[in-house]
Structures are given as C-alpha cells and as structure tokens.
Amino acid sequence: MVEWMLQNGIWEVKMSAPPCNEIGLEMLSALESFVGEAEASDAHSVIIYSGLESGFSAGADLKSLYSEVSGGWDEAKRGQLSDFLSRIHSVFNRLDMLPQTVICSIHRVCFGGGFELALCGDIRVAEKTARFAFPELRLGIIPCFGGIPRLERDIGNAMVRDLLLTGRSIRATKAAEIGLVTHVVPRGEGLAAARAVANQTGKFDPEARRSCKQFLKLLPTERLEEEKRVALRLFQSDVVINALKKFVESDDVRPYLP
Numbered sequence: 001m002v003e004w005m006l007q008n009g010i011w012e013v014k015m016s017a018p019p020c021n022e023i024g025l026e027m028l029s030a031l032e033s034f035v036g037e038a039e040a041s042d043a044h045s046v047i048i049y050s051g052l053e054s055g056f057s058a059g060a061d062l063k064s065l066y067s068e069v070s071g072g073w074d075e076a077k078r079g080q081l082s083d084f085l086s087r088i089h090s091v092f093n094r095l096d097m098l099p100q101t102v103i104c105s106i107h108r109v110c111f112g113g114g115f116e117l118a119l120c121g122d123i124r125v126a127e128k129t130a131r132f133a134f135p136e137l138r139l140g141i142i143p144c145f146g147g148i149p150r151l152e153r154d155i156g157n158a159m160v161r162d163l164l165l166t167g168r169s170i171r172a173t174k175a176a177e178i179g180l181v182t183h184v185v186p187r188g189e190g191l192a193a194a195r196a197v198a199n200q201t202g203k204f205d206p207e208a209r210r211s212c213k214q215f216l217k218l219l220p221t222e223r224l225e226e227e228k229r230v231a232l233r234l235f236q237s238d239v240v241i242n243a244l245k246k247f248v249e250s251d252d253v254r255p256y257l258p
Helices: 025-039 062-069 075-096 112-118 147-154 157-166 172-177 190-201 206-216 221-235 238-249
Strands: 002-007 010-015 045-050 055-057 101-106 109-111 123-127 131-133 183-185
Touching: 002 025, 010 025, 010 190, 025 075, 045 055, 045 190, 055 101, 055 112, 062 075, 062 238, 075 112, 075 221, 101 112, 101 190, 109 112, 112 131, 112 147, 123 172, 123 190, 147 157, 147 221, 172 183, 183 190
Parallel strands: 010 045, 045 101, 055 109, 101 123, 109 131, 123 183
Antiparallel strands: 002 010
C-alpha cells in the first residue's frame, strides 16, 4: 500500500493502493509510521509519489466510509469519525512541518483528500496529465483533511473560492499559472524531476535549510481547527449519506470528476 525507502539522504514514499490511493485507515496508519521515521532521521528530502497509473490520489476512501455510516449516524460513529479526522490532521500537520524538503510528484488524478495530501508538500511537481479538484461540495461536505487553510496559504483567495464553490478540476498548466505547482513536466517524467529537486536541496547546509523552511512555512493552526469543526458538523447529515450512496453505486467510468 505505502512503501518508503531512504537512500542518499532522500526518502521516497510510494503509494500503491488501487484503485487510486484512496485514504482510509490503512493508508493513515502507514503515513503515521513513515512520518515517525522521517522526523527522527537526518535526511534532507522527502519525495511522495504514486506507483499507480490511475493517478496520485483520488481522495478519501468513500466506499469504506459509506459502509460504516449507511445505516445512519450514532454517537459511536460520530466518535469514530472525529477520531479519524483528528489523526489525519495530526499526521498531515507533521508531514507539513517535517524538517526535510517535501516534494510531491503528481500525475493524473489529484482530488479531494489526495489534493490535501499534496498541499502538505513544500514543492509540487506535476506531469502534464495532472488534474486537481476539490469536489467535496457535491457530497454535502467541505475538504476536511486541512485542504482549505493550506490552499489559502499557497494561492489567492479568489481562486480558492473558485475551486471550492465550483468543484471544477484544473490541469497542470493552470495549476502552475496560479502558483499551485512550480514544475510542469511531460508524462512519465515527474519522479525524475522530483529527484532532481531533491538532489538540489540536499546541497545546502542542513540547519540553514531547516531554518529557512521553518521561517517560510507557517502552520495555519486556527484555520485548520475551524475547518475540522465545520466538516464534522456537515458530515452528520442525511445529505452526506445519500450522496455517498450515489457515489458508491455510480457506474460512471470517471466517478471522481465533478
């Protein structure tokens, strides 16, 4: 599902959970294990990428979520959801603030929770096939893994509103225009480009590099907590259950697209 390897000061994290690296409990546990190792290491860079042709990540594991809540919400299920979101926020925050330079190599689908994972990176490399979207509103929710505050941190608020309120997807070239990604490369060259970036960042003094990242990249703590509260409130609605049911039962060959 998730494998990681340290070589020459670079962690490479490979996600390989079909159909498109949906983020559920197993993926969450793997990311927690990796982050714990990375925090304790003297590596200079982290590369996160997908080993699947389908894309970087389609987001949260909605099928598993629906199987848990299809019978309706109760206190136990609300507690489980709250615990899951707290764990996701915790590991994404730690990934965001790693002392290493975190580089995300993205191709094809990068939607919802997968988009939120990519936003934890310091530098994003996108193949020309990459598409980015937050389609959560069609499910009756908002991004809930910390995506809104991180998107606000990186791009202008007008574009944040456009992406969230329309749910539309944008291609790699548009993502580069608005500052969401900094490198756009041909299909199949994302990992090589990410490795080149990692090798470059490894040339600098470790303390200077860590201090620079700490100075440049602040964690929007209050906004992250606010997003989590809003998401928890919206989740506990029959609208969400009905939307999840429609999603799970869809025979659309591209169910992740708005």
